[in-house]
Amino acid sequence: xxxxxxxxxxxxxxxxxxLLFTLVLGIGYTALITAIGQVAMPAQANGSVVxxxxxxxxxxxxxxxxxxxDGDPLPEWFQPRPSAAGDGYDAxxxxxxxxxxxxxxxxxxxxxxxxxxxxxxxxxxADIPADAVTASGSGLDPHISPAYARLQAARVAEARxxxxxxxxxxxxxxxxxxxxxxxxxxxxxxxxxxLALAELG
Amino acid sequence: xxxxxxxxxTATLVLILALAYRPLGDYxxxxxxxxxxxxxxxxxxxxxxxxxxxxxxxxxxxRGVLAFSLxxxxxxxxxQRAQAVLPYSLGFPAVPEGLSFNTAxxxxxxxxxxxxxxxxxxxxxxxxxxxxxxxxxxxxxxxxVAIAVVxxxxxxxxxxxxxxxxxxxxxxxxxxxxxSIVAAIILIIGGVVQNFNGFTEVSTxxxxxxxxxxxxxxxxxxxxxLGTNGGGxxxxxxxxxxxxxxxxxxLVEIALMLAIPFTLPRTFGRMVGSNRQxxxxxxxxxxxxxxxLVTISALELNGAGxxxxxxxxxMEGKEQRYGxxxxxxxxxxxxxxxxxxxxxxxxSYTALGGMMPMLNMMLGEVAPGGxxxxxxxxxxxxxxxxxxxxxxxxxxxxxxxxxxxxxxxKLASLYILxxxxxxxxxxxxxxxxxxxxxxxxxxxxxxxxxxxxSEVLYAFxxxxxxxxxxxxxxxxxxxxxxxxxxVAMLLGRFIPIVLVLALAGSLAAQDRVxxxxxxxxxxxxxxxxxxxGVTIIVTALTYFPVLTLGPLAEGLI
Numbered sequence: 001x002x003x004x005x006x007x008x009x010x011x012x013x014x015x016x017x018x019l020l021f022t023l024v025l026g027i028g029y030t031a032l033i034t035a036i037g038q039v040a041m042p043a044q045a046n047g048s049v050v051x052x053x054x055x056x057x058x059x060x061x062x063x064x065x066x067x068x069x070d071g072d073p074l075p076e077w078f079q080p081r082p083s084a085a086g087d088g089y090d091a092x093x094x095x096x097x098x099x100x101x102x103x104x105x106x107x108x109x110x111x112x113x114x115x116x117x118x119x120x121x122x123x124x125x126a127d128i129p130a131d132a133v134t135a136s137g138s139g140l141d142p143h144i145s146p147a148y149a150r151l152q153a154a155r156v157a158e159a160r161x162x163x164x165x166x167x168x169x170x171x172x173x174x175x176x177x178x179x180x181x182x183x184x185x186x187x188x189x190x191x192x193x194x195l196a197l198a199e200l201g
Numbered sequence: 202x203x204x205x206x207x208x209x210x211t212a213t214l215v216l217i218l219a220l221a222y223r224p225l226g227d228y229x230x231x232x233x234x235x236x237x238x239x240x241x242x243x244x245x246x247x248x249x250x251x252x253x254x255x256x257x258x259x260x261x262x263x264r265g266v267l268a269f270s271l272x273x274x275x276x277x278x279x280x281q282r283a284q285a286v287l288p289y290s291l292g293f294p295a296v297p298e299g300l301s302f303n304t305a306x307x308x309x310x311x312x313x314x315x316x317x318x319x320x321x322x323x324x325x326x327x328x329x330x331x332x333x334x335x336x337x338x339x340x341x342x343x344x345x346v347a348i349a350v351v352x353x354x355x356x357x358x359x360x361x362x363x364x365x366x367x368x369x370x371x372x373x374x375x376x377x378x379x380x381s382i383v384a385a386i387i388l389i390i391g392g393v394v395q396n397f398n399g400f401t402e403v404s405t406x407x408x409x410x411x412x413x414x415x416x417x418x419x420x421x422x423x424x425x426x427l428g429t430n431g432g433g434x435x436x437x438x439x440x441x442x443x444x445x446x447x448x449x450x451x452l453v454e455i456a457l458m459l460a461i462p463f464t465l466p467r468t469f470g471r472m473v474g475s476n477r478q479x480x481x482x483x484x485x486x487x488x489x490x491x492x493x494l495v496t497i498s499a500l501e502l503n504g505a506g507x508x509x510x511x512x513x514x515x516m517e518g519k520e521q522r523y524g525x526x527x528x529x530x531x532x533x534x535x536x537x538x539x540x541x542x543x544x545x546x547x548x549s550y551t552a553l554g555g556m557m558p559m560l561n562m563m564l565g566e567v568a569p570g571g572x573x574x575x576x577x578x579x580x581x582x583x584x585x586x587x588x589x590x591x592x593x594x595x596x597x598x599x600x601x602x603x604x605x606x607x608x609x610x611k612l613a614s615l616y617i618l619x620x621x622x623x624x625x626x627x628x629x630x631x632x633x634x635x636x637x638x639x640x641x642x643x644x645x646x647x648x649x650x651x652x653x654x655s656e657v658l659y660a661f662x663x664x665x666x667x668x669x670x671x672x673x674x675x676x677x678x679x680x681x682x683x684x685x686x687x688v689a690m691l692l693g694r695f696i697p698i699v700l701v702l703a704l705a706g707s708l709a710a711q712d713r714v715x716x717x718x719x720x721x722x723x724x725x726x727x728x729x730x731x732x733x734g735v736t737i738i739v740t741a742l743t744y745f746p747v748l749t750l751g752p753l754a755e756g757l758i
Contacts, residue, residue, distance in 0.1 A: 009250075010264050013366065014272040016249045018334075021373065022276075026334040029378065033385045033420035037395035045395040047413055047443065049403075056403045059413055061392055061442040066407045077407055081521070085437075092320055092400060092412045094437035096518040096546035098674030100652040101506030102755060106549075110512050130514030131521050137440030137528075137545045143521040182209040184448025185524035194406055 050191065052198075058191055063142040065089040066194065073120060075159035078144070078152050078197070080190045081131050082113055085139025096137040110134065121155045143187035146175045162200060170196055203502050207526050210452070211494070214530070217456045218463050225460065226467020226479070232371050233348045233363075234472065242370060249366070256361035259706025262349055265365035266342060266698060270309050273335055277305035280331040281323075290324030291399055299683040306687040308332050310694035311339035311571060313425070313432030313541055313669040314660075314686060316677040320436045325397060325416065332432060333421055337381075340428030340461075341372035343539075343573030346698050347465060350577045351472045353705030354601045357713045362705045376461075377428060384423035384457055391453070392446035393419040418443055426457035429571040431541035431669040439531065439544040440520055451527050451544060455534045462538050462569035463487075465576040473601050477724035482579055485732045489568035490537055493561055498529040500554035505756070509551055518546030529554075536561035539571025541669025548648070548656065548672040552756030555672070556748065559659055562666045563744045564736055565620065571667065577701045579732075583723070584613045584704075586735040590721050600723060602713035612704045619696045621743045623665035623689045628658050628747065630685070637681050645682055647674030655751035660686060665693035 037045030047059045058064050065088050066077035073079045086093035099106035113133040118125045129147040149171045157167040174193045178184050238246070238253050246253045257265070280287070281296035281304060296304070300316055307314040308331070317323070323332070345368035352362045389395050398415030405411050418434045422444050425431060435441040445451055463486065470479020502525055504515040519528045528545035535542050536558040547558050561568075567578040584600055588610050591598030598605040605613075631641045632654075646653035656672040663670055664686040671677070677686060722728065 007264065007268070010268040011272065013250050014265070014268040017251075017269065017366065017369070018272050018276055018338075020245060020249060021338055022330050022334050025337045025373065025378065026330045029381065030329050030333065030417045030420045033382065033389075033423075034395050034397065034417055036386060037389045037419060041389050044389050044392050045419070046398065047394050047396075047401070047415065048392050048446075049401075049413070052406070056401070057406050058403055058411060059442075061446050062411070062413060063442075064405045064407070064411055065409055067409075068407075069409075074407055089411065091414055093318070094320060094435045094441050095318075096437065096440065096549060096673070098546050098548040098647055098672070099508070099517065100548060100648040100674070100755075101508045101515075101517075101551050101555075102650065102652060103508065103648050106508045106517065107511060110508055110517075114511075128513070130509075130512045130516040133512050134514075134517040134519075136520050137518045137543070138435075138437035138442060138520060140437070140442055141520050141522075142442060145521060178206075179448035179452075180213075182206050183213075183452055184522050184527045187521050191406065198406070 050195065052195070060189060060192060061142055062091050063089050063140045064191060066190070075120070075155055077194050078149060078156060078190050081141050081144055082133065082135045083139040084135040089140060091140060094138045094140055096139060097135045121152055123151055127151060142189055142191060144190055146171070146186050146188055149174070149188040149193065156197065160197075160201070166200070167197070170200065203526065207498055210526060210530060213452065214456060214459070218459055221460055222464050222467050226464040227471060229376065229465065229468040230471035232375055233368060233468070242374070245370065246366070251366040253364060253367045255364060257364055258360055259349070259362050259702045262362055262365045263699060263702045266346065266702075267695065269338070269369070270342065270695070273309040273338065274305045277308055277331040277335060278302060280327050281305070284324055284327055287324065287326040289326045289397065293322060293324045296322065299680050300678055303683040303687040306690045307669065308335035308430075308432060309339055310667050310690045311343055311428070311430060311539055311574070312664060312667040312690045312694070313430045314664055314671070314690065315432055315669070316683055316686070318436040319434060320414065328421065328434065329417065333424065336421070336424040336428050336430045336432070337373050337377050338369070340377060340430065340572040341369050343571055344372045344376070344461070344465070345369050345573065346701065347573035347576040350580060350701050350705045351469050353708035354603060355472045355474070356709045357711065359709040362702070362709050377424065380427055381420070381423040384427055384453070385419045387453060388419045388422055388450060391450035393422055393450065394443045395419040414443065422454070423457070425542060426454045426540065427460065429458055429462065429538045429540040431535065433542065439542045440546070445544055448522055448527060451523050451531060454542070455531055458534045458538050458540045458542070459569060461572045462575045465573070469576060475724065478601065481724045481729055482576070482583070484729045485736070486567065486569040486575070486579065488729065488733050489564065489736065490533065493537060493557060493568070494530060494533045497533055497554055497557035498526060500551055500557065501525050501529050504551060505553070506551045515551050515554065518549030520545065532558050533561065536668060536670055537564070537566065537568045537570070539566050539574055539667045539669070541663060543670050543673070546673060547659075547670060548674045552752050555655070556752035556756065558670060559662055559748070559752065560740070562662045562668050564740050565617070566666050566668065567736060574667065581613045581616045581701065581704070582736050582739070583732055584609060585617065585739070586728070586732045587721055587723065588613070589735060590731060594719075596719050599714055599720060602716065603708045603711050604714055608707055609704060612700050612707070616697050616700045617739055620665045620693050623693050624658075624661045625747060627661035627665065627685055627689050631657050631681070640679060640681055644679055645676045647676065651751055651754045655755065658747060658751050661689055664689040667694050
């Protein structure tokens with residue numbers, strides 16, 4: 001067989017193989033996994049959504065903003081981490097800031113956030129944990145550290161006219177330990193904490 | 202406390218991989234040596250026009266690899282260009298030419314570099330029919346080439362190194378597909394989404410609106426990690442909670458990335474008839490992995506630099522649920538393989554911590570490296586190592602009973618020169634060509650100063666080594682970077698494949714020379730030490746100068 005004919009034949013085999021793979025691995029595999037997910041684990045497969053009075057208010061996995069239309073944080077809600085996703089917690093534009101460790105814009109942003117968190121919660125700047133002043137990798141981090149949650153308890157209690165001890169107790173009850181006791185960091189899910197808060201009144 | 206957590210996390214990972222080592226490695230050895238085809242496979246071979254029992258010379262094997270990959274590039278390119286008229290495209294328009302080329306090159310070469318933001322660029326049809334398919338087959342191609350190279354060592358006086366199509370089909374259908382199904386189900390249990398819902402608008406607790414995305418994410422995520430691909434369904438990649446929802450799914454995804462690369466040494470050992478040879482390769486990979494992991498974890502926990510020190514920790518670009526240690530382990534696994542997925546933003550790492558992913562890729566991704574590509578990369582370094590040892594004692598070097606002569610050493614030397622040349626030339630040209638330089642500096646670079654240089658260096662390192670991770674502040678969707686990085690990915694994948702298949706052909710044709718008292722034993726700790734040393738020295742000599750211009754300048758001055 002001539003080289004040209006061999007090469008042409010090889011490409012014809014490649015085309016047919018690729019079409020077969022597209023059917024089995026692209027379409028068949030995805031359809032199978034979707035069917036398993038939708039039948040056996042519909043809650044997870046559809047985004048772990050949370051409903052209040054039958055209305056979807058978000059997903060436990062996706063952080064959301066607790067600010068007003070101008071972007072100012074609302075004192076009656078626990079606040080999430082800063083976010084670089086769109087204008088903040090835009091679930092259609094997941095992103096980190098990608099600012100480098102010596103970038104002046106990042107340094108300025110951290111200084112501003114520290115001052116804001118300190119004033120907003122009436123705490124010393126030295127008490128503020130790192131997660132409160134840094135944007136996450138996804139911009140959709142649903143969690144904050146237990147330290148940042150505790151730090152906000154007094155402010156939230158005052159804004160809602162609740163006893164500070166009651167709100168702090170709520171925070172403590174919502175702290176999730178590390179997976180298996182040693183994977184990742186302890187977390188507080190902001191949406192779930194705020195949902196529990198809303199039930200308190 | 203940090204040390205204990207790091208040890209426990211790593212110990213769990215080691216346990217998972219240790220449990221997988223023998224069964225998975227032996228399974229792959231049987232898979233690629235068996236002459237039995239399933240009945241359904243025989244039907245498929247007929248349909249495609251392949252004789253499964255026909256053995257191929259190295260040139261015929263290579264022809265198959267190149268033809269199949271070329272067709273892959275064309276199909277992914279056409280699908281993107283036609284997106285506007287395809288169903289389930291979420292209303293996204295056709296992808297522009299430059300970006301389509303870059304993405305096609307990226308997914309076919311197992312790189313999965315993404316110049317685009319997937320959330321707003323790729324509809325479901327392109328993701329499934331184009332990208333997901335390549336996630337499977339580009340990994341299967343990598344393993345096939347590695348197996349062909351191992352056959353080169355295992356066979357004597359043979360003109361053939363296997364059948365590419367059979368290796369491809371078995372890898373895709375009998376290895377990657379079943380493991381991906383299991384992995385995808387585990388990930389859904391952990392909260393990874395799997396639907397075709399598009400965006401759902403919700404009114405949040407505070408009365409704002411939020412558009413929750415959907416998509417067939419779990420199915421993609423499974424093969425993305427298992428095939429060391431790394432291309433994310435979402436822009437934030439595995440930092441996105443719908444791709445990687447928790448601390449334990451994070452460890453599952455890391456284990457998936459490492460499963461095949463770390464068990465292929467067992468397959469190698471089985472096929473060359475000595476498990477101890479496999480353990481020596483494994484020990485080399487594991488040593489480099491642990492050293493790199495400990496270094497990056499220490500650097501990030503230390504948190505040096507103006508911004509991390511001001512914030513009280515290097516948490517910019519990291520998720521609370523993984524913490525620093527869950528982030529550095531993922532970053533190490535991702536860049537020591539050819540995965541390139543990220544669960545934290547490397548651009549925001551401390552200066553020296555951010556150098557580690559770069560250094561991992563510069564090692565040539567051999568510890569343990571990509572699916573298949575890691576093993577053949579390490580075997581090339583082993584050839585270099587026995588050659589150096591042979592020079593020291595003045596004997597003709599041999600490895601596994603094969604003489605390492607002028608032809609073999611030329612092929613191995615060319616192999617280790619290809620990626621550094623692409624990385625250094627690509628980076629240099631980005632700053633040397635008038636017009637391009639202005640475009641790179643004003644449009645592409647995100648962070649000012651030396652960190653901006655690091656972004657460009659990272660991009661070419663990632664592309665030429667087929668990794669796909671990025672200092673993601675870089676805007677790569679420009680004519681220069683789409684083209685240059687696309688070319689770097691193609692050359693960085695296929696020139697090494699040409700060279701290692703030529704090496705395989707040359708080795709297979711040889712007879713086996715019996716071991717004598719003067720033969721260097723290649724299954725002892727001494728050889729592991731030599732191989733680790735060779736890997737590090739080759740890398741350090743090549744890249745040290747350019748690293749001083751970027752991350753070393755930023756971190757040490």
